[in-house]
Amino acid sequence: MSNLLSIFIVMAVINNLVLSKFLGLCPFFGVSKKLSNAISMGAAVTLVMLISSLSTSVIYNYILIPFNIEFMNIIIYILVIASLVQIVELTIRRTNIALYNALGIYLPLITTNCAVLGITLINAREGYSIIESMVSALGAGIGFTLVLIIMSGIREKLEVSDCPKSMRGLPIAFITAALLALAFLGFSGMM
Amino acid sequence: MQNEKNGNRFLKEFVKGIIISNPVFILALGLCPTLAVTSSLDNAIGMSAGVIFVLLCSNIIISSMRKIIPETVRIPVFIVVIATFVTILSLVFQAYFPPLYESLGIYLALIVVNCIILGRAEAFASKKSVLLSISDALGAGIGFTLALIIISLLREMLGTGSLSVFGSILFKLPVLFENPMVIFILPPGAFLVIGLLLALFRWLGVVKNE
Structure with missing residues (x-):
């Protein structure tokens, strides 16, 4: 149990996907302009990460390892993730139209989001079991959502602030992220 | 005449990727590995x-x-082709350059989802001839290399006070070597250096403001 808790905390704040692993930067800078978008995107990414971690770790532990073809994991993972995103999108559209309207446009983007493939590859590298993979995906998803929400709060203020012309937009967002990453470095003392 | 014209087109595609549409600094693509x-x-x-x-x-x-x-199925086909080459690459690195393989870690495998590669496949290679696609790939690839080298030079020099290439130290900076600014090789330094470089390029007018 304490093992699972430590995986969760490490993935959520210490090795935060965005600020220390640099994964999922495109949605981080692209979607973090409004708070409501940030929450929807975070929820969509967490959902896809959970489902794809479950299926890829089942495939890894019960197919790739027994047949000694671990090196095939890149091709198999990307295909699994791409098809899962399609299935999730179709299911949500059929069952819950309100949720689809909130998440819909972000789902296709997630296929090529390095955060999802990244977390499944991290699970395989660390040799996590199925339960451990699920916990690490949940932690990573929550950490991602947390940072996205913090960033969108700051950027709503930045939009109206008066900063030098050449710093506006992406450059100042990067420098804000640098300060956030500096703050998150403090968490590394926790373990 | 015809040859000269073709040569110019290849050169144009090549230079375009390096400067006018540099994948990292101007299009802000492929940021995760960068x-x-x-x-x-x-x-x-x-x-x-x-x-x-x-x-x-x-x-x-x-x-x-x-x-x-x-x-209709072009994107999955592109992804499978790219993933195949990434698998080949990662096996080669694992066999011949084990230290590099270890330090690149998951980022080597994540070349699969690098937007630059899928972007060039979708926007260029799927429409143009093989030779033009080769020059486009080389241009975008060298543009990416240039950006990576500029950023890593700055980060390594400020963060360690010296510069080394595959184990041999090229030079040491006088004061920085004793008191390196370690923050630059930690994650916050990456965001800071790229943010400042983007701002610098806008200030110089290389990149237009949005």
């Missing part, structure tokens, strides 16, 4: 070599198959 592997010059060189290899091979294969690939 930030992650630029903590040392070695990693930046290894990563660039990998990206150029995958970009070149996948552009060649995709543009030579462009007439056979059905329109």
